[in-house]
Amino acid sequence: MEYITGLLIVVGIYAILATSLDLLVGHAGLLSVAQAAFYGIGAYTAALLAVSHGAPAIVGILLGMVLAALASLALSVPTLRLHDDYFFIAAFAFQVIFLGILSNWMSLTQGPLGITGIPELTVAGIAISSRVRFLCVTAMFAAFAHVATDRIATSPLGRALRGIREDEEFTQALGKDTVRIKVSVICVSAALAALAGSLYAHYMSFIDPSSFTVMESILVVAMVIIGGAASRWGPLIGAAVLVMLPEGLRFLGLPTSIAANLRQIIYGSLLVLLMLLRPNGLVGRYDFER
Amino acid sequence: MTSKGDLEPQVRCLRLCKSFDGTVALSDATLELVGSQIAAIIGPNGAGKTTLLNVLTGVVRPDSGRCLVNGSVTAGLALHSITKLGAARTFQDVRLIRKASALDNVMLGMPGQRGEALLGALVRVGVADEEAKNRQRSLGLLEFVGLEQSARSPAGELSYGEQKLLSLACCLATDPQVLLLDEPVAGVHPGMVPHILSRLRSLKAEGRLVVFIEHDIAAVREVADLVVVMDGGRVIASGTPSDVLSRPEILEAYVT
Numbered sequence: 001m002e003y004i005t006g007l008l009i010v011v012g013i014y015a016i017l018a019t020s021l022d023l024l025v026g027h028a029g030l031l032s033v034a035q036a037a038f039y040g041i042g043a044y045t046a047a048l049l050a051v052s053h054g055a056p057a058i059v060g061i062l063l064g065m066v067l068a069a070l071a072s073l074a075l076s077v078p079t080l081r082l083h084d085d086y087f088f089i090a091a092f093a094f095q096v097i098f099l100g101i102l103s104n105w106m107s108l109t110q111g112p113l114g115i116t117g118i119p120e121l122t123v124a125g126i127a128i129s130s131r132v133r134f135l136c137v138t139a140m141f142a143a144f145a146h147v148a149t150d151r152i153a154t155s156p157l158g159r160a161l162r163g164i165r166e167d168e169e170f171t172q173a174l175g176k177d178t179v180r181i182k183v184s185v186i187c188v189s190a191a192l193a194a195l196a197g198s199l200y201a202h203y204m205s206f207i208d209p210s211s212f213t214v215m216e217s218i219l220v221v222a223m224v225i226i227g228g229a230a231s232r233w234g235p236l237i238g239a240a241v242l243v244m245l246p247e248g249l250r251f252l253g254l255p256t257s258i259a260a261n262l263r264q265i266i267y268g269s270l271l272v273l274l275m276l277l278r279p280n281g282l283v284g285r286y287d288f289e290r
Numbered sequence: 291m292t293s294k295g296d297l298e299p300q301v302r303c304l305r306l307c308k309s310f311d312g313t314v315a316l317s318d319a320t321l322e323l324v325g326s327q328i329a330a331i332i333g334p335n336g337a338g339k340t341t342l343l344n345v346l347t348g349v350v351r352p353d354s355g356r357c358l359v360n361g362s363v364t365a366g367l368a369l370h371s372i373t374k375l376g377a378a379r380t381f382q383d384v385r386l387i388r389k390a391s392a393l394d395n396v397m398l399g400m401p402g403q404r405g406e407a408l409l410g411a412l413v414r415v416g417v418a419d420e421e422a423k424n425r426q427r428s429l430g431l432l433e434f435v436g437l438e439q440s441a442r443s444p445a446g447e448l449s450y451g452e453q454k455l456l457s458l459a460c461c462l463a464t465d466p467q468v469l470l471l472d473e474p475v476a477g478v479h480p481g482m483v484p485h486i487l488s489r490l491r492s493l494k495a496e497g498r499l500v501v502f503i504e505h506d507i508a509a510v511r512e513v514a515d516l517v518v519v520m521d522g523g524r525v526i527a528s529g530t531p532s533d534v535l536s537r538p539e540i541l542e543a544y545v546t
Contacts, residue, residue, distance in 0.1 A: 151412050156397075156405030156421065163387055163398045170385040173347065174399040175373035175464045176406070184408045 005131040009203055011243045012138035013196050016145045018223040018235035020192035023149050023185055025221065026230030027158060029165030030084060030182065033217040034075060034091035037098035038068040038190040040212030042197025044102070047115045047207055057121045061198040068194035069187040076186045080179050084168075095214050102209040114208025121202040128202075138199055142236075145192045150232060152188070161185060162230075222267065226274055228281025237282055242267075297360060299467035299499035300324040301346065301377070306355035308341055308523075315341040316352065317523035323516070328490055328500045330510040330531075333520035339503045340382060342520070343470050347379045348372045360467060374401070378466035380457045382473050382503075388446030392437055392456050395445050396428035397421075399463030431459040435489060451478035455486065462493075469493060471502040475509050487513045511535060 017039060024030040045064035049055040079090040102109050109115070121128040121137060128134050152158055163171035164178050172178050201207050219242065227238020246263045254262065274281065301323045308316040316338045323329050331339050344350035346357050348369045357364045359377045367375075378399075386395050403424065404410040405417040432438045435455040440448055445456055454474055461469055474490070475483045483506070490500050490513055504510050510517060510531060517534040519527040527534055534540060 148412060151414070152408075155411035155414070155417065156403045157408065157411035159390075159394060159398055160403075160406050162390070166387045166389060167385055169349070169369070170381070170387065171398065172369040173373060173379055173381075173385070174460060175370050175378075175401050176398070177368070177370050179368075181406070188408065 002131055005135050007243065007247060009131065009135050009138050011240050012135065012142045013200050013203070014220070014223060014239035014243055015142045015236045016196035016199070017193055017220045018227065018239045019142075019145045019149050020189045020196070021220050022224045022229060022235045023152065023161075023189045023192075025224050026234070027153055027161040027165065028182055028185055030186070031088050031221070032091040032186075032189075033088070033214055033221060034095045034098075035189075035193050035220045036212045036214065036216035037095045038072065038193035039197040039200070039216070040098060040102060040209075041068040041071055041190075042194025043201040043207050043212070044109060044115070044197075045194070046198030047118045047201040048108070050119050050202075051115055051117060057119075057123065057198075057202060061195060064194040064198045065191040068190040068197075072186045072190035073183065076183045080182050092214070095217055099209055099213055102212060109209075112208060112210075114206055115201075116206050118201050118205045118207070120205070121199075134203060138203075141195055141199060145195065146236070148188070148192070152185070153230070153232075157181070157185075222271065225281060226270065228278075231281065234281050241282070245270075297467075298325045299376070299497070300358070300360055301468055301470075301499065301501060302358040303342065303346065304356050304358075306342070306345055306357065307353045308338075308345060308350060309353060314523050316345065316355075319355070319520070319524050321518060321525055321528075323499060323501060326494055326497045326499055327515040328494050328502070328513055329516040329518060330514035331501065331503045331518045331520060332505070332507070332510060333526075337520040338523040339520055340472060341523075343379060343472055343503065346372075346470060347377065373464050373466070376466050377468040377470060378461035378464045379470040380454070380461055380472055380474065382476075384450070384453045384457050386445040386453060386457055386460070389444055391442050392432060392445055392448065392459075393425070393428055393441040395456060396431055396459050396463050397424050399460045400424040400427065401464055428459075428463065431462050432456075434462070434492075435459045436485060449479070451482040451486070454478055455489070458486075458489065466498070468499045469501065471500065473504055474502050475504060475506050483509060507535065 017035060021032065021035045024032050042064035045067055046057065046060035049060040049063065050057060075090055075094045079087050103111050121134065123137060128137055160171065160176050160181055163176065164181065168178050223238035223242050224235055226241060227236065228234025245266060249259055249262060303319055303321040306316045306319040319338060319342060333339055341350060345352045346359065346364065348364055348367050359372060359375045362375050364372050387398065404420055410417055429438065429441060432441050435458055437452060437455055437459065440452065445453060448456060475486050478486065487509060493500050514531050516528060517531050518525055519534060519540055527537065527540055
């Protein structure tokens with residue numbers, strides 16, 4: 001039971017991440033591999049505030065979201081006036097630089113040693129001491145992220161985003177400030193990723209830079225694409241599939257050295273299969289209508 | 291119908307120059323169009339007609355010279371800001387959101403939507419009313435161009451002529467005083483041309499300035515109040531169709 005709850009918590013955290021990234025990849029058509037950086041900003045802000053300052057968890061969560069949104073401006077404002085390809089490269093650079101800072105700013109982040117002893121979550125005076133409680137909190141936050149992105153997707157803003165995805169110049173010619181729209185949505189996406197990060201920090205009670213690498217960003221991209229970009233439940237399903245899959249492999253009783261490689265092979269094959277059979281993801285239709 | 295004050299719609303281009311990697315597209319092009327009328331820009335391929343439109347709408351920056359739309363200088367403005375000055379354009383290669391319905395395409399063009407701001411999208415105060423109003427206006431525009439039956443069809447599934455009409459409706463959604471149309475009848479089924487031309491006349495009757503680029507001289511003769519002839523990046527003649535299109539040197543250089 002403990003094992004299943006733990007697994008569901010991880011699915012929930014990744015569901016928030018994938019949902020946040022789908023705003024960019026699915027709705028705005030902006031491929032980004034910087035999501036793990038915003039995830040890391042959330043995790044480190046929550047961890048450092050709780051460990052060094054004893055701040056209440058909610059302060060760490062909110063501050064992490066604000067910091068991630070601000071950091072996203074450093075990525076989006078200078079690059080979005082250029083073509084979208086530059087955004088991808090800039091996002092990659094952002095991710096790499098972030099990891100560099102995380103690993104080397106010893107006095108703040110402890111570098112590769114990571115941060116230990118992150119206290120358990122307390123929400124409104126209630127200690128989230130059991131895994132079941134933590135799962136409830138995670139589900140609540142995941143539902144919040146889902147509703148927020150769904151409201152954006154089904155609003156006139158969502159229509160403008162899909163306009164940008166399909167033909168940015170045309171959308172601009174219709175009087176839409178496409179740069180402002182993209183900047184604001186990237187802020188939301190970063191803030192939601194940070195929310196996932198702070199949950200992760202409190203859940204694991206230990207974080208180090210290895211959880212916030214570019215490979216982690218790519219995993220989240222894979223979740224969005226496998227689940228179905230720009231579809232209501234795609235990111236959640238993608239997160240569930242990619243978290244459960246390696247767990248399922250455990251029961252095959254393979255030696256770890258083989259299992260780790262097998263996981264990569266299965267990811268690869270799954271992506272190829274999906275491209276062939278369901279190019280819009282497991283539940284994706286990639287329609288304009290929502 | 292136009293809502294932007296009493297100012298007459300106007301477009302001014304003053305001594306525009308633009309070259310692309312040494313190829314001169316505009317060289318000292320000057321053009322002034324004031325008041326509600328239909329102006330056609332004609333000229334051979336490479337005369338600089340589309341470049342002129344691109345400079346006017348901020349898609350391309352001129353090397354020198356300046357443009358004014360409804361009295362405001364467009365230099366340094368982004369495409370969307372020029373649309374807000376009251377000038378909307380269509381593209382030569384019809385640009386639409388092909389997967390979206392005709393109605394969604396027009397609704398995308400509605401200006402000042404509260405639901406397009408982050409807070410508006412999340413909190414949704416008054417957004418449903420605004421959407422209902424915009425939907426009505428958009429359906430009205432689709433009716434104006436004769437596409438009310440196709441409101442739910444994906445734009446990409448419409449015929450070429452219908453797509454040109456839809457892109458006109460999208461422009462009108464922004465309620466422009468000045469319409470800049472790149473080849474509104476080229477490649478359209480001949481049976482549909484009179485309908486498109488009649489739409490241009492109604493727009494003029496509403497007090498708008500319609501500027502269009504066209505190769506179809508019969509259409510130009512029929513609908514234009516003013517013909518502007520371009521060649522080699524400059525304006526070489528302008529006047530009424532009967533005057534300009536009867537000059538032998540122009541007929542020789544371009545029309546035949």
